[in-house]
Amino acid sequence: MSRRVRQRVEEKGKNKVDSPSDRVIGDEDLAPKAEEYVDWTSLPYDSVLHLFTRLSYRDRASLASTCTTWRSLGASSCLWTSLDLRVHKFDLSMAASLATRCANLQKVRFRGVDSADAIINLRARNLLEISGDYCRKITDATLSMIAARHEALESLQLGPDFCERITSDAIRVIAFCCPRLKKLRLSGMKDVSSEAIESLAKHCPQLSDLGFLDCLNINEEALGKVVSVRYLSVAGTANMNWKVATDNWEKLPKLTALDVSRTSIDHIAVSRLMKSSQSLRVLCALNCPFLEEDKSFSSNGFKGKVLLAQFTDTFDGIASLFADNSKKPKDIFSYWRDLTSKDKSIDEIMRWIEWIISHTLLRIAESNLP
Structure with missing residues (x-):
């Protein structure tokens, strides 16, 4: 009998069983145990x-x-359901490889005109939002094809580069093909005709966010017919008749926020819009030389409305939009994001303000380059 292990013999003396309490640990017990095999493919769905x-x-x-x-x-x-392709080389071959997965794709962001051409090949018929950066060379043909292939589209944004090859013809196609459109933002068009804008007013009854930025010409009277619009931006537009604009825009029944930054607007047009528009809550007029030259102009007479300009306190103005604005934090955007209980209408306004301010700062920075 081994000295290391005491054994207990059963009654018949045939079967031998080690007693756990009497067993002495041997070298074989010190050896590391083999890891159990893990089947990763059997993980829960x-x-x-x-x-x-x-x-x-x-x-x-x-x-x-x-x-x-x-x-x-x-x-x-x-x-x-969402693709951000801005950091990828998105071309026709990549679109073909992704097409089988994109039946339920709802949002896509891309960069460059080659990516715009490839969007069509995703075969994402249920696409709701398209956002493209640096699409300077995009043409009417490409944009019209995108609109025709995505009839459920609700949001279309192209910028901040100037889309100089896009004409009013493409806007008419967008209006006709995308009746559910709620947001349209385009930059750098040479001319936005009355026919194009009236097509949007006629065929897109849910259009609430409209932006024609850095354009040469916009038909001001036609914009007054888009009665569904709540957020309107004409920032950077060169040739504006502010008498015609105020005559028509002050009657827009739902207009909540207006961006006229980097335009030739003066204090007369600003005062009229702020006083006459019943629905207007925010008017952004950053970097407007004619408005800033008038030192006698005061923004204190617009009770319940916010004017964002270089001579006003931007953060205090934005803070006044909130029900509890007693603290008026300087970092108002962080304050807004950290709110646990949010007002949907304020959320929309804040997202719009964040966008128009960032766009204006980008343009100002570009103009100051050596």
């Missing part, structure tokens, strides 16, 4: 799906190639 949401598009594709199960998970529609 929800866990793997959450893992996919944390990955880049390239990593998703790599992980999806692991096995059939994960390939199926990687193609789940909930992973492909």
Whole structure:
């Protein structure tokens, strides 16, 4: 009998069983145990799906190639409702490889005219939002094709580069093909005709956010017919007849915020719009030389309305939009984001203000380059 192990013999003396209490640890017990095999493919569906949401598009594709199960998970529609392709080379071949996953794609952001051409090949018929950066060379043909392929479109934004090749013809196509359009923002058009604007007013009854920025000519009277508009920006537009503009825009029944930054607007037009428009709450007139030259002009007479200009306190003005504005924090945008209970209408105004201020600052910075 071994000295290291005491044994207990059963009654018949045939079966031998080690007694746990009497056993002495041997060298074999000190050896590391082999790790148990983990089958990653057997993880719960929800866990793997959450893992996919944390990955880049390239990593998703790599992980999806692991096995059939994960390939199926990687193609789940909930992973492909939104695409931000600005940092990727998005061309026709990439669009073709993504097309099978984009049946339920709702939002896409891209950069460059080549990417704009490739958008059509995604076959995302349910696309709701399109946002393109640096599309200077985009043409009427490309924009018209995008509109024709995406009839459910609700938001279309192209900028901040000037889209000089886009004409009013493309706007008419957008109006006719996208009746659910709610937001349209275009930069750098040479001319926006009355026919194009009236087409938007006629065919897009839900259009509430309209921006024609840095254009040469806009028909001011036609803009007064877009009665659904709540947020309007004509920032940087060169040739504006402010008498015609105020005559028509002050009657817009839902106009909540107006951006006239970097234009030739003067104190007469500003005063009239602020006093006559019943719905207007915010007027942004940053970097407007004619308005700033009049030292006698005061913005204190517009009770319940906010004028954002270089001679006003921007943060105090924005803070006054909130119900509890006693603190008036200087970092009003952080204050707004940290609010636990938010007002939907204030949220819309704040997002719009954030956009128009950032766009104006970008243009001012560009004009100051050596």
